Amino acid sequence: MTKPAILQVRGLVVHYHTPLGAVKAADNITFSLKPEERLGLVGESGSGKSTMALAILRMIKPPGRIEAGEVWLDGINVMTLSDEQMRQVRLAQIAMIPQGSMNSLNPVMRIRAQLADVWRDHGVTLTKRELGERVSGLLQSVGLRPEVADMYPHELSGGMKQRACIAIAISLRPKVIIADEPTSALDVVVQKQVMQTLARVQKDLGASVIVVGHDMGLVAQFVDRVGIMYAGKLVELSPVREVFTTPLHPYTRMLIASLPSLEQKGTFRGIPGLPPLLRDLPPGCAFHPRCPSASDLCRNSVPLFIEARPDCWVACHRL
Amino acid sequence: MTTVLEARHITKVFGGGLFDRNTTVALENFSIAIDSDRPSITAVVGESGSGKTTLARLLLGLVTPTRGQVCYQGQDLRTMGSAAWGAFRRDVQVIFQDPYEVYNPFYRVDHVLTTPVAKFRLASSRVQARALIEDALMAVGLRSEETLGRFPHQLSGGQRQRVMVARALLLKPRVILADEPVSMVDASLRATILACLRNMTVERGISILYITHDLATAYQISQNIVVLYRGSVAEAGDVELVVKNPQHPYTRLLISSIPVASAERTWTTETVAGPASQAVGTAGCRFADRCPSATSPCQQSPPPLFQTDRHRAASCYLYQSASALSVEEMVKVFAEQASNHPWVYPAARPVMSEDR
Amino acid sequence: MRHTTAPSKRSPGTARPGALAAVWRYMHRNVSLVVGIALLSILVLFVIIGHTFVDTNKSRALSVPALKPPSLEYPFGTDRQGRDLLATMVAGTPLTLRIGFIAGFLGVGIGSILAFTAAYYRGVVDTVIRGIADIGLTVPGLMVLIIIAVSLKEGLTVDQMAVIVASLAWLNPTRTIRAQVLSLRERAFVEVARLSGMSGPEIILKELMPNLLPYLGATLVNAVSNAILASIGLEVLGLGPIDSPTLGMTLYWVNFNAAIINGWWWWWTAPIVIILIVFLGLFFLTVGLDEIANPRLRRSV
Numbered sequence: 001m002t003k004p005a006i007l008q009v010r011g012l013v014v015h016y017h018t019p020l021g022a023v024k025a026a027d028n029i030t031f032s033l034k035p036e037e038r039l040g041l042v043g044e045s046g047s048g049k050s051t052m053a054l055a056i057l058r059m060i061k062p063p064g065r066i067e068a069g070e071v072w073l074d075g076i077n078v079m080t081l082s083d084e085q086m087r088q089v090r091l092a093q094i095a096m097i098p099q100g101s102m103n104s105l106n107p108v109m110r111i112r113a114q115l116a117d118v119w120r121d122h123g124v125t126l127t128k129r130e131l132g133e134r135v136s137g138l139l140q141s142v143g144l145r146p147e148v149a150d151m152y153p154h155e156l157s158g159g160m161k162q163r164a165c166i167a168i169a170i171s172l173r174p175k176v177i178i179a180d181e182p183t184s185a186l187d188v189v190v191q192k193q194v195m196q197t198l199a200r201v202q203k204d205l206g207a208s209v210i211v212v213g214h215d216m217g218l219v220a221q222f223v224d225r226v227g228i229m230y231a232g233k234l235v236e237l238s239p240v241r242e243v244f245t246t247p248l249h250p251y252t253r254m255l256i257a258s259l260p261s262l263e264q265k266g267t268f269r270g271i272p273g274l275p276p277l278l279r280d281l282p283p284g285c286a287f288h289p290r291c292p293s294a295s296d297l298c299r300n301s302v303p304l305f306i307e308a309r310p311d312c313w314v315a316c317h318r319l
Numbered sequence: 320m321t322t323v324l325e326a327r328h329i330t331k332v333f334g335g336g337l338f339d340r341n342t343t344v345a346l347e348n349f350s351i352a353i354d355s356d357r358p359s360i361t362a363v364v365g366e367s368g369s370g371k372t373t374l375a376r377l378l379l380g381l382v383t384p385t386r387g388q389v390c391y392q393g394q395d396l397r398t399m400g401s402a403a404w405g406a407f408r409r410d411v412q413v414i415f416q417d418p419y420e421v422y423n424p425f426y427r428v429d430h431v432l433t434t435p436v437a438k439f440r441l442a443s444s445r446v447q448a449r450a451l452i453e454d455a456l457m458a459v460g461l462r463s464e465e466t467l468g469r470f471p472h473q474l475s476g477g478q479r480q481r482v483m484v485a486r487a488l489l490l491k492p493r494v495i496l497a498d499e500p501v502s503m504v505d506a507s508l509r510a511t512i513l514a515c516l517r518n519m520t521v522e523r524g525i526s527i528l529y530i531t532h533d534l535a536t537a538y539q540i541s542q543n544i545v546v547l548y549r550g551s552v553a554e555a556g557d558v559e560l561v562v563k564n565p566q567h568p569y570t571r572l573l574i575s576s577i578p579v580a581s582a583e584r585t586w587t588t589e590t591v592a593g594p595a596s597q598a599v600g601t602a603g604c605r606f607a608d609r610c611p612s613a614t615s616p617c618q619q620s621p622p623p624l625f626q627t628d629r630h631r632a633a634s635c636y637l638y639q640s641a642s643a644l645s646v647e648e649m650v651k652v653f654a655e656q657a658s659n660h661p662w663v664y665p666a667a668r669p670v671m672s673e674d675r
Numbered sequence: 676m677r678h679t680t681a682p683s684k685r686s687p688g689t690a691r692p693g694a695l696a697a698v699w700r701y702m703h704r705n706v707s708l709v710v711g712i713a714l715l716s717i718l719v720l721f722v723i724i725g726h727t728f729v730d731t732n733k734s735r736a737l738s739v740p741a742l743k744p745p746s747l748e749y750p751f752g753t754d755r756q757g758r759d760l761l762a763t764m765v766a767g768t769p770l771t772l773r774i775g776f777i778a779g780f781l782g783v784g785i786g787s788i789l790a791f792t793a794a795y796y797r798g799v800v801d802t803v804i805r806g807i808a809d810i811g812l813t814v815p816g817l818m819v820l821i822i823i824a825v826s827l828k829e830g831l832t833v834d835q836m837a838v839i840v841a842s843l844a845w846l847n848p849t850r851t852i853r854a855q856v857l858s859l860r861e862r863a864f865v866e867v868a869r870l871s872g873m874s875g876p877e878i879i880l881k882e883l884m885p886n887l888l889p890y891l892g893a894t895l896v897n898a899v900s901n902a903i904l905a906s907i908g909l910e911v912l913g914l915g916p917i918d919s920p921t922l923g924m925t926l927y928w929v930n931f932n933a934a935i936i937n938g939w940w941w942w943w944t945a946p947i948v949i950i951l952i953v954f955l956g957l958f959f960l961t962v963g964l965d966e967i968a969n970p971r972l973r974r975s976v
Binding site for chain 1 (some may be wrong): 366367475477505506507508509510511513514517532533534535536538539562572573574576577578579580581582584585586
């Protein structure tokens with residue numbers, strides 16, 4: 001029996017209106033997230049993945065605008081909420097660990113105070129003792145010693161700061177956690193530790209996680225399903241096993257082929273050409289200029305996002 | 320064996336000034352020799368705090384070592400005259416990590432190519448200079464009409480990085496130090512730059528020191544590898560041996576932490592080592608506080624490099640039965656030409672007088 | 676941070692049809708700049724048109740009947756010593772501006788040279804220059820200027836005035852420009868330039884300076900503004916060029932003759948309005964230039 005989706009994104013469109021034209025950062029994105037599921041949204045720079053994360057939380061600022069689409073969070077259409085209601089929903093129902101967040105911890109506040117801020121902002125009143133207990137418990141759940149509560153951000157290492165950010169994100173026990181490039185500035189050993197912390201935290205809360213990033217390896221090892229974004233569109237969405245054993249979309253195939261392996265030495269295979277400018281997309285399929293199997297159909301019409309195999313979605317004419 | 324660039328027992332300590340009691344030993348007693356007879360690609364792999372960036376800056380003469388010497392053609396950089404520095408700046412080139420910061424946003428990308436041509440007097444006329452630049456751009460797979468005349472923000476990260484490689488080539492160097500050349504470039508564009516670098520060695524006989532934290536690209540591109548941990552060498556040797564069968568506990572930790580982009584889950588094993596401590600100036604092995612196999616000799620004195628294979632050495636007391644190498648002998652374990660490499664190196668390139 | 680979007684299709688060398696439209700759009704975004712330029716243009720027009728239609732000789736004392744309120748014959752009225760105030764304003768405004776510009780340029784010029792040298796070479800040079808500037812900044816500037824002005828026996832000319840003000844105008848620019856150069860010098864492209872064989876002075880001139888032009892422009896406008904203020908201050912105290920009809924000197928005579936108490940409002944209104952326009956214009960210009968100079972202030976996608 002499949003559980004109903006905790007998060008459903010339908011037809012989300014986000015444009016940035018610049019003097020030079022509209023930048024179509026996210027075009028008709030549709031996907032759903034089941035409870036306790038881990039989804040990876042992978043794309044290179046300019047693919048629109050960070051825009052997606054911000055849009056789900058309605059954190060797009062002008063000149064960006066959510067043009068169309070619905071985001072259903074546990075049965076509520078987030079797009080219909082007022083600003084104040086949305087503010088309450090953020091962190092309490094759906095939390096985000098933004099990109100570079102470890103560098104946006106307030107440098108003059110101790111970790112304890114930053115956590116207390118979160119609770120105060122969401123109307124949770126705590127006595128000093130309750131606060132202390134909650135903070136300790138929270139830090140412990142992310143693998144930090146209780147003493148960290150009294151430290152300033154500059155006294156913590158990169159991995160510890162990131163875990164503090166995870167603690168802030170889960171402080172109100174949200175149902176969905178969106179992590180945008182959670183480990184991009186961290187060393188590989190620390191990266192594994194932080195991701196394992198995130199996995200543990202997710203299990204404890206019974207929450208779902210969306211990891212937004214560009215590291216296919218990280219995604220392969222951590223998530224259950226992978227969504228590949230290219231030029232603002234979702235081009236493939238399949239379980240992680242399928243994506244890496246039998247990728248459907250040519251971009252996914254070529255991307256995986258270009259990744260250096262530790263198994264054996266081989267030739268270097270990059271994807272020729274460059275990703276398109278989001279305000280000047282080519283007609284038809286956005287990938288056709290770089291696709292080895294592009295046909296006239298690809299050049300003229302935009303492929304639909306269809307379920308090619310059970311639970312495997314792809315937008316490509318050439319299947 | 321003509322050694323072009325050599326580090327002899329270099330140590331670099333930061334801090335420790337009049338009011339600063341916190342000293343950091345970025346690099347400790349490190350030696351490496353890059354020779355030009357058998358051009359090859361050597362990877363120096365380490366995480367942040369390993370000392371790899373400090374090593375690059377020391378080898379380029381941008382900082383001076385606290386102890387030890389950096390020698391160009393046998394001469395200590397500190398005692399070189401301006402003529403020798405000129406030759407050094409031509410023979411040893413660098414590619415930096417950030418493909419945007421290396422460009423002055425005020426000028427078009429041509430500036431970064433025309434400056435060395437002018438300063439080193441590589442061409443006697445504008446026409447000749449233009450021809451040189453076009454050749455260099457072609458060698459990295461760029462078309463001059465698509466590249467020249469543009470501002471840095473109009474090129475992609477991959478293109479900008481390749482222009483930097485072209486710039487390095489203009490001076491016909493013998494050594495290129497590549498400091499994280501692809502870490503800030505998108506995954507699909509990295510392969511082109513790596514192929515380009517490999518061509519430098521294969522077709523032009525340039526030795527490359529590839530400095531990175533990314534073990535996978537290091538494995539793909541290099542022949543030999545040096546793994547640094549907090550300023551000391553943990554393991555060194557033939558990259559196939561070190562990566563496929565790591566011996567030093569740190570190398571094992573590193574490799575087991577790398578997320579592999581495949582359907583197979585390798586991350587399921589819990590990491591065995593603890594977090595790095597902030598402690599400074601440990602007496603023994605740098606890795607002892609995190610090592611699962613640490614014993615009491617590990618805490619007392621740092622282990623030397625034990626040569627455990629013909630083409631590999633690890634500095635760990637687990638292998639103390641093997642013969643110990645002194646620091647400058649580390650290069651002896653470097654493989655010259657392993658048979659399972661898909662590409663063959665050219666024979667020694669003689670240094671022509673017209674080249675200079 | 677990754678940088679890989681495709682390059683724009685237009686090459687930068689060809690003229691862009693949208694250039695004029697882009698300027699118009701920018702003017703909408705950077706309103707301060709437009710207002711500043713507009714105000715200063717009004718003044719310039721005033722001076723130019725004034726010089727063609729008004730006889731500036733009437734700005735000398737005893738040229739017209741005294742203390743006449745504004746009328747058709749004397750639009751700005753006349754003062755107690757028989758000066759046509761319109762002529763005085765037309766003649767005096769450029770003089771005041773000139774003092775400001777000379778002092779400002781001298782100040783920023785000297786300051787830049789010192790700043791670049793100190794910041795690029797660091798070490799002893801930096802310590803000495805910074806030390807002098809720091810000590811100089813703690814001394815009350817107006818007091819120094821007063822002492823200098825008082826000790827000069829002969830009557831001051833406008834240009835001498837400018838040099839006096841410039842003598843202190845370089846202190847602040849040295850500090851602020853030095854700070855900018857310090858951060859710029861750490862950028863990777865400076866290292867690349869060094870590795871490409873460029874010498875210190877070459878790097879300062881060709882790599883660092885061009886990137887600071889907007890900032891230098893903003894500093895210059897600021898320095899001019901301060902210089903004008905300082906010169907007016909000295910003149911009001913009577914330490915300026917007595918025979919020149921500068922704005923400050925006019926205010927000195929206003930004070931000397933107790934024009935405010937006596938109700939000769941036209942005498943002090945004209946110079947004050949012009950001074951206001953000068954300062955507002957320079958202020959908006961500074962804000963506008965600051966937006967260009969400081970990319971972080973720019974509002975963009």
